[in-house]
Amino acid sequence: MPLVEADTEERYGAKAVGLGDALRAGLPVPPGVALPGPDVDAIASGQVAATTALLEAVRSLPAPLAVRSSAVGEDSAGASFAGQHITVLNVPSAGDVETAVREVWWSANSDSAITYRKRLGVFARPVVGVVVQSLLQPETAGVMFTRNPITGADERMIEASWGLGEAVVSGRVIPDSFRLTRSGEVLERRAGLKSFAIRSAPDGGTVDEDVVPELVESLCLGDEELEALSGLAADCERVYGVHRDIEWAFAGGQLYLLQCRAMTTSAGAAAPAVKAPKVLTESLVRVPLLSDLPESDHDAIARLFTQRTFAAGETVMKEGADGAAFYVIESGTATVTVGGAFRRTLGPGDHFGEIALIDGRARSATVTADGELVCQGITLWDFQPLVQRSPTMAWTLLQTLAGMLRQAGETGASS
Numbered sequence: 255m256p257l258v259e260a261d262t263e264e265r266y267g268a269k270a271v272g273l274g275d276a277l278r279a280g281l282p283v284p285p286g287v288a289l290p291g292p293d294v295d296a297i298a299s300g301q302v303a304a305t306t307a308l309l310e311a312v313r314s315l316p317a318p319l320a321v322r323s324s325a326v327g328e329d330s331a332g333a334s335f336a337g338q339h340i341t342v343l344n345v346p347s348a349g350d351v352e353t354a355v356r357e358v359w360w361s362a363n364s365d366s367a368i369t370y371r372k373r374l375g376v377f378a379r380p381v382v383g384v385v386v387q388s389l390l391q392p393e394t395a396g397v398m399f400t401r402n403p404i405t406g407a408d409e410r411m412i413e414a415s416w417g418l419g420e421a422v423v424s425g426r427v428i429p430d431s432f433r434l435t436r437s438g439e440v441l442e443r444r445a446g447l448k449s450f451a452i453r454s455a456p457d458g459g460t461v462d463e464d465v466v467p468e469l470v471e472s473l474c475l476g477d478e479e480l481e482a483l484s485g486l487a488a489d490c491e492r493v494y495g496v497h498r499d500i501e502w503a504f505a506g507g508q509l510y511l512l513q514c515r516a517m518t519t520s521a522g523a524a525a526p527a528v529k530a531p532k533v534l535t536e537s538l539v540r541v542p543l544l545s546d547l548p549e550s551d552h553d554a555i556a557r558l559f560t561q562r563t564f565a566a567g568e569t570v571m572k573e574g575a576d577g578a579a580f581y582v583i584e585s586g587t588a589t590v591t592v593g594g595a596f597r598r599t600l601g602p603g604d605h606f607g608e609i610a611l612i613d614g615r616a617r618s619a620t621v622t623a624d625g626e627l628v629c630q631g632i633t634l635w636d637f638q639p640l641v642q643r644s645p646t647m648a649w650t651l652l653q654t655l656a657g658m659l660r661q662a663g664e665t666g667a668s669s
Contacts, residue, residue, distance in 0.1 A: 279493045409435055
């Protein structure tokens with residue numbers, strides 16, 4: 255759906271609808287499209303019709319592109335998932351968007367996002383909408399609050415840095431800070447320490463580019479830019495209401511609105527229409543929890559898996575964090591540690607995290623990718639409905655769990 259037509263939060267998420275509202279109100283938003291949650295699920299699971307429709311929808315957008323999450327309930331007055339759900343920047347072409355959408359889908363099902371959801375009491379399957387927009391090449395970017403988030407004062411607070419705003423949002427630089435009255439009068443200017451700027455890389459992705467020494471501690475916004483931001487704050491409050499958290503950027507001398515959300519106060523998808531990989535089905539036989547299921551059940555479960563790739567050194571799951579996904583390694587190796595101590599190395603065909611499919615509770619170990627690690631993963635949200643539709647499968651799993659508990663008890667007694 256063209257972003258300007260996104261108008262239902264339950265379908266597209268608050269971020270997409272908020273940007274749609276901005277476009278309908280004439281605010282300066284980069285062009286884009288909104289993908290509803292069911293379409294994102296279909297793309298993540300590899301359904302050909304969905305990926306073809308995605309390509310058609312984004313083909314007309316000027317590249318490079320930015321792919322952002324717009325999960326239902328993601329940004330509200332009671333919760334903000336900033337830092338939990340990823341944004342994929344500088345996607346080179348329409349043909350590369352599918353992979354980026356899958357990464358965003360997985361970020362909403364990551365251990366950190368699941369932990370945050372449980373703390374908020376919203377432990378349920380995420381509905382992940384996605385926004386795809388043309389990526390700006392900004393001179394400066396950052397965030398603005400229409401009320402001071404620290405003191406609660408009725409004033410604008412702006413944080414800014416050179417390049418893409420991810421440097422500010424991710425907390426990787428000390429940004430310049432400005433305080434303005436509601437009428438736009440500057441109350442304070444404080445220079446930060448901006449030793450690098452995040453820029454688009456020629457071959458996709460982003461790079462950290464050193465800032466010339468004379469600009470590291472120089473203010474990156476002047477009076478003209480601050481006046482424009484003050485006007486944007488007023489426009490956003492007119493359209494959305496008071497107390498807004500705004501992401502913005504100046505590109506080519508023009509101010510753009512990237513996102514506007516409320517300031518934070520402190521049942522299963524259908525099986526994708528793809529054939530299960532034979533190697534994955536064979537791997538499930540070796541999973542103790544699933545080993546007693548018949549071949550037909552292994553096939554049904556395998557069809558729910560989605561590929562996920564981890565970079566070298568990336569933490570796949572962290573000891574003590576809540577999780578909702580189970581993985582089978584397709585290629586690469588990973589290291590398992592408990593309490594910081596090495597336990598073993600996992601390779602192709604090995605699996606981990608299966609108990610999360612039952613209880614979604616804290617991980618018992620940390621798994622880290624040694625090099626590029628390609629996994630097939632399934633979430634609690636997809637697994638549970640399959641079990642609920644099959645009493646025979648549920649009963650077999652119950653018997654298997656009982657046997658595992660009995661064996662553990664006997665081992666403990668004998669020791």
